[in-house]
Amino acid sequence: MELSQRARIRAGDRACFGAVFDEHAPAVYRYAVRVTADRAGAEDVVSLTFLEAWRLRARLRPDGGSLLPWLYGIATNVLRNTARSARRHQAALSRMPAADRVPDFADDLVGRLADADALAAAxxxxxxxxxxxxxxxxxxxxxxxDYAAAAEALGVPVGTVRSRLSRARTRLRAYTNGREPAGRTGQVQGGRADAARSTREIG
Structure with a gap:
């Protein structure tokens, strides 16, 4: 009987893992760009995500569907770690003497992209x-x-995903209306359609 994709990856099949990279790397890259607003940094996140996925392949569940939620979960951890490293790096730079400012032409190029302002605002x-x-x-x-796939990616119950998304929508609405949210909110009825409206409000 032919082994499943998950079983082949768990067994260390490099060709199969390469096919997974070809299929899912664009989605991981898009996710990283949206979180970081940094296309060059997002490429590093993709590389680190798949290196980590290969290292952790034995922990991959043998049963299940798409591997994308698993990869998103790894990418989320990579993004957290790189953000912490960036904060430490920035703190170290802030302790150094000020240097003459040199124009950053890369920043100028990025600024010309049509969606740069919207991405930064979001x-x-x-x-x-x-x-x-x-x-x-x-x-x-x-x-x-969907809620189940996000729960798989983050390693939390589906109910936790629902409540966190509800709080995120409430807070984002408050921020975009120019006020601070009034503490923690309870669960709000509604689904991804409401969440998508929140995205348009900040986009």
Whole structure:
């Protein structure tokens, strides 16, 4: 009997893993760009995600459907780690003496992209969410995962995904209306259609 894709990856089949990379790397890259607003940095996130996936292949569940939720979960952890490293790096730079400023032509080029301002604005709004809420929002709304797939990616119950997404929508609406959210909110009725409307509000 032919082995499943998951079984082949668990067994260390490099050709099969290469096919998984070809299929899912664009989605992981898109996710990383939306979270970081940095295309070059997103390429590094993709590389690190698949290196980590190969390292952790023995932990992959032998049963299940698409591998994308598993990869999104790894990418989420990579993004958290790289964000922490970036903060430490920035803190170290802030302690150094000021140097003469040199024009950054890369920044100028990025600034010409049609969606750069919208992406930066969305990321600024999302950065005000709690990390757990931000992870759920980006996976369910931007990447289109359903509650079950997002729960698999993040290793939490489906009910937790629903409540975090509800709180994220409430907070984002408050931020985009120019006010601070009034503490933690309870679960709000509604699904991904409401969440998508929140995305348009910040996009």
């Amino acid at each position: 990321r600024a709004a999302l950065s005000r969410l709690r990390p757990a809420e931000r992870d759920v929002f980006t996976l369910c709304v931007w990447e289109g995962l």
